[in-house]
Amino acid sequence: MIVVENYHKTYRDTVAVAGLSVRVDAGQIVGLVGPNGAGKTTTLRAIAGIIPPTQGRLSVAGHDLATDPVAAKQCLAYIPDDPKLFDALTVWEHLEFIASAYQVAAFEDRGKALLDQFELTEKKDSMTQELSRGMRQKVAICCGYLHEPAAILFDEPLTGLDPRGIRTLKASIIEKARVGAAIVISSHLLSLVEDLCTHLLILHRGKALFSGPVSEARAAYAGLTGEASLEEIFFRATEGAMPAENGKIAAAPSGVAALDGLAAPQRETPVE
16 A cells, blocks of 8 residues: 655765565555654655655555555655644635545545544534644544545644543554555554554664564564563664564664664754
8 A cells, every 4th residue: 555665765975764664555554664864754744745765666456656656645645743723714715625625525524523533523614723732643543544645644633632632542443454454654653553553664864674463573573571562673673773683682782773874864954
């Protein structure tokens, strides 16, 4: 459903992502994790068609983002960590706009159901500039869900949500995957990834340290301590430990901190 092949992204002399290849199939929920500056948001924005790759091929639902970007984006929803809404539009007008942009016919019943699901019905006619941070996040989620995308990208989706909103969003993500959506969740909240994700992609300095099912990540980094927690996997992977062989954690070889010769960024660049 989402295919990334040999994806590279550079900003002048800074390497944001180097040689990333990953596939997200229908029904999978992939947790994209890594330290600040690992290349997570850069990767999501490239899959969403917001920024072009320096090298490589990206496709969504069989549509190449370079040669068929409109068809690819029709199959996709991207909910960023700080969604930019239209301050002069009401909540319902946002849904009307999305329905028009994505050519969603007779969207009204679905739109009302989404507002009810995310407790926004009473705010239907409110300008989004009047809403709290969490409510604005819910509006962005409703807009993302409206056209029933085949692939959904979340960047820190819990930002601003209250406990009920968090529960509703988690349940909705599980349901979307159950009916066949391919989902990527980028988050520093490892508990969220542990609760929801079937697969794990660990990025560090633009390269993948691990990609595969969560069960394989646990086995790879379990060592002699039994089943590894996701937090333990994260720190072992990003602090230089290599996946286990025969139940033991291998010591990181010389130079692994530079990730096979990949130089660390020389200046601050928005590559998270």
